[in-house]
Each structure stands twice: as structure tokens, then as C-alpha cells.
Amino acid sequence: xxxxxxxxxxxxxxxxxxxxxxxxxxxxxxxxxxxxxxxxxxxxxxxxxxxxxxxxxxxxxxxxxxxxxxxxxxxxxxxxxxxxxxxxxxxxxxxxxxxxxxxxxxxxxxxxxxxxxxxxxxxxxxxxxxxxxxxxxxxxxxxxxxxxxxxxxxxxxxxxxxxxxxxxxxxxxxxxxxxxxxxxxxxxxxxxxxxxxxxxxxxxxxxxxxxxxxxxxxxxxxxxxxxxxxxxxxxxxxxxxxxxxxxxxxxxxxxxxxxxxxxxxxxxxxxxxxxxxxxxxxxxxxxxxxxxxxxxxxxxxxxxxxxxxxxxxxxxxxxxxxxxxxxxxxxxxxxxxxxxxxxxxxxxxxxxxxxxxxxxxxxxxxxxxxxxxxxxxxxxxxxxxxxxxxxxxxxxxxxxxxxxxxxxxxxxxxxxxxxxxxxxxxxxxxxxxxxxxxxxxxxxxxxxxxxxxxxxxxxxxxxxxxxxxxxxxxxxxxxxxxxxxxxxxxxxxxxxxxxxxxxxxxxxxxxxxxxxxxxxx
RNA sequence: GCUCCUGUGGUGUAGACCGGCCAAGCAUUCCGGCCUUUCGAGCCGGAGAACCCGGGUUCGAAUCCCGGCGGGAGCACCA
Numbered sequence: 062x063x064x065x066x067x068x069x070x071x072x073x074x075x076x077x078x079x080x081x082x083x084x085x086x087x088x089x090x091x092x093x094x095x096x097x098x099x100x101x102x103x104x105x106x107x108x109x110x111x112x113x114x115x116x117x118x119x120x121x122x123x124x125x126x127x128x129x130x131x132x133x134x135x136x137x138x139x140x141x142x143x144x145x146x147x148x149x150x151x152x153x154x155x156x157x158x159x160x161x162x163x164x165x166x167x168x169x170x171x172x173x174x175x176x177x178x179x180x181x182x183x184x185x186x187x188x189x190x191x192x193x194x195x196x197x198x199x200x201x202x203x204x205x206x207x208x209x210x211x212x213x214x215x216x217x218x219x220x221x222x223x224x225x226x227x228x229x230x231x232x233x234x235x236x237x238x239x240x241x242x243x244x245x246x247x248x249x250x251x252x253x254x255x256x257x258x259x260x261x262x263x264x265x266x267x268x269x270x271x272x273x274x275x276x277x278x279x280x281x282x283x284x285x286x287x288x289x290x291x292x293x294x295x296x297x298x299x300x301x302x303x304x305x306x307x308x309x310x311x312x313x314x315x316x317x318x319x320x321x322x323x324x325x326x327x328x329x330x331x332x333x334x335x336x337x338x339x340x341x342x343x344x345x346x347x348x349x350x351x352x353x354x355x356x357x358x359x360x361x362x363x364x365x366x367x368x369x370x371x372x373x374x375x376x377x378x379x380x381x382x383x384x385x386x387x388x389x390x391x392x393x394x395x396x397x398x399x400x401x402x403x404x405x406x407x408x409x410x411x412x413x414x415x416x417x418x419x420x421x422x423x424x425x426x427x428x429x430x431x432x433x434x435x436x437x438x439x440x441x442x443x444x445x446x447x448x449x450x451x452x453x454x455x456x457x458x459x460x461x462x463x464x465x466x467x468x469x470x471x472x473x474x475x476x477x478x479x480x481x482x483x484x485x486x487x488x489x490x491x492x493x494x495x496x497x498x499x500x501x502x503x504x505x506x507x508x509x510x511x512x513x514x515x516x517x518x519x520x521x522x523x524x525x526x527x528x529x530x531x532x533x534x535x536x537x538x539x540x541x542x543x544x545x546x547x548x549x550x551x552x553x554x555x556x557x558x559x560x561x562x563x564x565x566x567x568x569x570x571x572x573x574x575x576x577x578x579x580x581x582x
Numbered sequence: 583g584c585u586c587c588u589g590u591g592g593u594g595u596a597g598a599c600c601g602g603c604c605a606a607g608c609a610u611u612c613c614g615g616c617c618u619u620u621c622g623a624g625c626c627g628g629a630g631a632a633c634c635c636g637g638g639u640u641c642g643a644a645u646c647c648c649g650g651c652g653g654g655a656g657c658a659c660c661a
Contacts, residue, residue, distance in 0.1 A: 114661085115661090116660085116661050118660095118661085148661060150660095150661090151660055151661070153659090153660090154658090154659095154660045154661085155660055155661065205659095209658085209659070246659085247659065249659090250659050251659095259585095260584080260585060261584075261585040261586080261656085261657070262584070262585080262657065263584090263585075263656065263657040263658095264585090264657090268658085268659050269659095270659085271659035272659080273659085287659095289658090289659070289660080289661090290660065290661050291661095294661085309655085310586085310587065310588095310654085310655055310656085311654095311655050311656060311661095312655095312656085312661090313585090313586055313587075313655070313656065314585080314586080314655090314656050314657070315656090315661090317585095317586095335587080335655095337587085337588085337654075337655085338654080338655075387594090390594075390595065390609080391594070391595075392595075394588095394595095395587055395588070395654095395655095396587080396588055396589080396653090396654080397588085397653085397654055397655085398593095398594065398595090399593075399594080400593090400594075401592090401593045401594065401610070401611090403593075403594095403610055403611065404593070404594060404609075404610050404611090405610095406610095407609080407610055407611090408609090408610090410622070410623080411623080414622065414623050414624095415623085417622085419621090419622090446618095446619090446622090446623085447623075447624085484619075484620080486619065486620055487619070487620095509619095510618075510619040510620095511618085511619080513619080514619070514620095519620085520619070520620040520621090521620075522620070522621090560621075560622065561621090562620065562621055562622085563620055563621045563622090564621075565621075565622080566621095566622075581621090581622085
């Protein structure tokens with residue numbers, strides 16, 4: 062290879078060796094707790110204010126969690142404020158769902174977000190009108206009555222439409238006609254003047270307000286002129302004192318558009334941080350698809366385990382801390398990332414492990430008869446192997462005519478080989494003699510677990526015959542596993558996390574009847 | 583087509599702005615070991631990328647420059 066290159070390296074290495082041997086000690090990079098990179102231009106603002114601005118037309122999902130966590134983290138990091146702003150100005154295209162206003166707030170609280178201010182854009186129409194008029198009056202906006210197709214042709218060619226040059230008095234007259242109903246829906250729109258030579262056609266004279274005659278779920282028919290996203294957002298971000306906007310990179314063009322608004326109004330535009338789209342390898346994140354699926358009955362609701370909504374993930378037992386940690390780990394960057402479920406589930410398991418008590422769950426129970434049992438056996442199973450102080454689950458097994466009866470999981474049948482040794486966890490080793498339709502038969506072999514371990518015998522869990530309550534575990538694909546669980550599971554409260562041994566972590570959904578959600582993967 | 587963003591193991595990320603300490607760190611995943619008992623957790627060990635490709639600058643490039651290719655987003659009277 063390049064000799065000069067390596068020679069120089071060695072030369073330098075030798076130099077270091079001779080003079081500063083301590084530098085050669087391989088410094089191990091500890092896994093430091095990851096934090097978000099510092100915000101830019103914090104000093105330019107009186108206070109750091111971030112905002113999350115959802116459309117209440119669906120439930121929040123994992124993708125929404127990304128900007129939410131960033132906004133919250135930064136607000137807290139700089140002693141700033143977090144604003145929640147409902148962007149519900151398009152009853153026509155994205156009709157707001159009244160229950161979602163509250164549901165979104167609940168989800169935010171669940172995530173541990175501190176919401177300092179709340180706004181609803183549909184309450185702020187008079188404000189938007191005020192600014193629309195000012196822009197019209199100052200010649201920075203105009204009421205355009207061109208047909209969309211015709212207008213597009215013009216702006217694609219960087220050409221002016223006839224409405225643009227009309228004097229402000231005429232613009233205001235037209236504005237009145239929008240408000241009073243003279244213009245029908247689609248006949249007029251307010252446009253913000255920009256540079257018609259802008260390389261990106263999408264920013265040229267963009268629409269700011271339009272006529273809509275659809276009834277708004279909250280405002281009824283009070284208004285017929287509604288702001289479009291870029292207008293209301295651009296106005297609000299300034300009025301609310303937002304200093305840093307964290308938004309998906311699909312909003313790139315919108316940032317450019319809103320800068321025009323800011324320029325016309327003489328405002329300082331907030332700092333913008335673009336983040337990429339967040340995908341989950343499994344789980345649906347498209348609001349419109351979810352909404353359709355719920356309406357046609359494919360999904361049971363916004364918390365159907367197959368969906369990627371925060372409500373669904375919560376029900377499945379995902380901890381908010383796991384979401385937060387995952388988001389911080391991904392960081393605010395403009396590339397699209399696909400979160401692997403493995404990663405987030407592993408993060409989650411770390412969090413719930415210490416608090417998850419252990420229980421047996423015998424799925425698809427099968428009768429097991431053990432013969433040749435001469436004495437009574439006591440099984441003491443730790444509630445949590447690492448915390449003996451939490452106690453044990455105790456079972457006393459008294460043989461009847463030298464036999465004991467158990468229920469074992471049908472899923473374990475394939476592991477039980479005739480003639481082979483099997484360990485009933487915490488009790489005894491048995492030798493299987495028959496595996497058939499009527500159940501499993503086995504003979505008592507020995508007591509010491511080490512014998513089983515040394516023989517690589519399968520360890521299986523069990524429940525004494527006649528013991529246990531019906532239990533159901535809802536799996537991520539919305540199917541269920543059913544069987545018998547230890548009676549004590551019913552003492553847990555809804556929302557509690559626990560582990561069914563050899564099955565995985567779960568979350569209690571309802572205690573009676575016992576229904577849990579599978580959290581493990 | 584146009585505008586903008588981006589390209590490190592299976593996945594996610596660190597490093598890149600301020601070239602050498604990076605034949606590349608961490609997490610996840612998988613495999614093996616330890617552990618008074620499975621699963622999990624924990625601890626120990628291992629597997630897996632010469633950093634999209636090609637040129638250039640330099641004593642030296644994952645890091646800078648140019649070109650190519652790939653991926654993504656936007657181009658609504660939606661947000």
C-alpha cells in the first residue's frame with residue numbers, strides 16, 4: 062500500500078509511544094446517555110417555544126410521537142413551553158373527529174408531555190380574517206377568481222393572473238364577496254403574493270384562504286371562509302411565539318411559503334428543524350387507512366393491536382419511556398427511519414422487567430398424569446427470581462393412589478418425547494411414557510433439577526389439575542391465545558405488567574375475566 | 583419532469599461541520615458460556631460493515647471536492 066502513508070503513521074505512532082504512552086490506553090467509549098443535539102439560535106428568542114399541531118381527524122400514532130418527543134424534550138431542556146394546537150380548519154377534506162381533541166391530549170399526557178398551552182384553530186377565524194384583510198390592504202395578497210386549471214397554467218409559466226394586479230380597494234371588495242356568500246365555493250380564493258419566478262412552482266402565489274360550505278363539527282356553519290394550512294400555521298406560529306418548529310420534511314415547501322407570509326408581515330420566522338418520516342416495520346401508521354378500517358369493521362377501534370396508534374401501543378403494554386428513549390436515540394434528522402419492532406420491544410422489556418411478576422399460563426391445556434409418586438411435593442416458585450422478597454407461589458401436590466394430575470400446555474407436546482426426561486419446573490423430573498390424544502402419561506423420575514439440566518431435558522411449566530382460571534392473551538395480530546393461568550393473576554390491576562413464564566411479557570387488560578395483551582414482541 | 587433532502591453491518595444510530603486517536607463505537611439481532619431451575623434479565627465471549635460507486639485534493643479521507651447511481655419528500659381551494 063501507500064508506503065509513505067504507513068511510514069508517516071508509524072513514525073507518529075512511535076513518537077506517541079515514546080512521549081505519551083498514556084494516550085495509547087484504549088479508551089473505552091461508554092454508552093453515554095443519549096441526548097438531543099442543542100437547538101440553534103436559542104438566544105434570538107425570549108423563550109424557547111415548541112409546538113405540536115395535529116389535525117384531530119385521527120388518533121396519534123408512533124410517527125406523531127417523534128416530533129412530540131422532540132418538542133417536549135427541547136421545551137424542558139431550555140425551560141421553555143410546549144404548545145398543543147389543533148389544526149382543524151379543513152372540515153371538508155379532513156373532517157375533525159370531536160372525540161379526538163380529548164384523545165390527543167390523553168395520549169400526550171400518557172407520553173409524559175407537559176402541555177403548557179392549548180389552542181384550537183377553528184376558534185381563531187376572526188384573527189385570520191384580520192390578517193387576511195391587512196395583507197389584502199397592503200397589496201401582499203389578492204383574491205383570485207381564476208379557475209384552478211387556468212391559474213396553474215399561468216404560474217407554471219411564471220405569468221401573472223389578471224386578479225393579481227387589481228388595486229387593494231377592489232381586493233377588499235372581493236374579500237367581502239367571499240365572506241357574504243356572493244362567491245360560491247370554489248369561485249374565489251385568497252392568494253399570497255410571492256416571486257412568480259421562484260424555481261419551485263409550488264411556492265408561487267400560494268392559496269391562503271378558501272370558501273367552504275361544509276358544516277364544521279365544532280363551529281357549525283358560522284364561517285364560510287376558512288384558512289388553508291400555510292396561512293393559519295404561519296400566522297399562529299408567530300402569534301403564539303413559537304421559536305423552533307420541528308416538522309416533517311414533507312413540509313419543506315411549506316416553510317418556504319410561510320416565509321413569504323412572514324416577510325409581508327415583517328415577522329421573524331422561527332427556526333425550523335426538519336425530521337424524516339418515521340416508519341414502523343409492523344403496524345399501520347396511515348391515519349386515513351386506519352379510519353377506513355375502523356369504519357368498515359376491519360379493526361376493532363383506534364386501539365386495535367394491529368395499529369400503530371399510541372392508544373394501541375399503550376394497550377399492548379408499550380411503556381411511554383420506551384417510546385421516548387427510542388425517539389431520542391433516533392434523533393432529529395431529516396432521513397426517513399424505519400423503527401424495528403425488535404429494537405423498541407427490547408427497550409420496553411428492559412423497562413418492565415424489574416416490575417413484572419411471574420405467573421404460569423398453560424396454553425391449550427392437556428392432561429398430564431404422573432404415576433409412581435410416593436410422597437407429597439411442595440412447589441415454591443418465586444414471584445420474581447431477582448426479588449425473593451416479593452414472595453413465592455406455593456403449591457402442595459398430594460398424590461392420590463401414587464399419581465398426580467397436571468395441566469400442561471399443548472404447545473409443549475412436541476417437546477415431550479416418550480422415554481425422555483422432562484422437568485416440571487420447581488417440582489420434579491418425569492419420564493414420559495405416552496403422548497396421546499387423551500393426554501400425556503409419565504412416571505416419576507427424580508427431584509433434583511440439576512439432573513434435568515445436565516441431561517438437557519426440557520423444562521416445562523404446569524398447573525395442578527383443577528387449579529387455575531380461564532385466561533386469554535390477545536396477540537399482536539389480534540388473535541388470541543387461551544388457556545389456564547394461576548388464580549393470582551386476577552389480583553392484578555388493569556394496566557399492570559407481568560410475565561407469563563416461558564410465554565412472554567404481557568399487560569393486564571381486564572382482571573375478571575382475565576384478558577391480557579401480549580407485549581413481549 | 584421540476585424543487586429539495588439523503589446514502590455507515592439485517593435494523594437503528596455514533597463519527598462527518600473542525601481530515602489522522604476509525605481496518606469504524608453503541609444498541610438491537612443471532613450463536614456460545616455463566617447464573618439454585620425455564621422464558622426474560624444480567625454478566626462474559628463470539629458472529630456481522632473496509633463506511634453506495636468512480637475520480638480528485640492530501641503524507642493521510644467514512645470524513646473535503648466533482649461526477650454517477652440509489653433512496654426519500656414535495657409540486658392540492660389537505661395538514
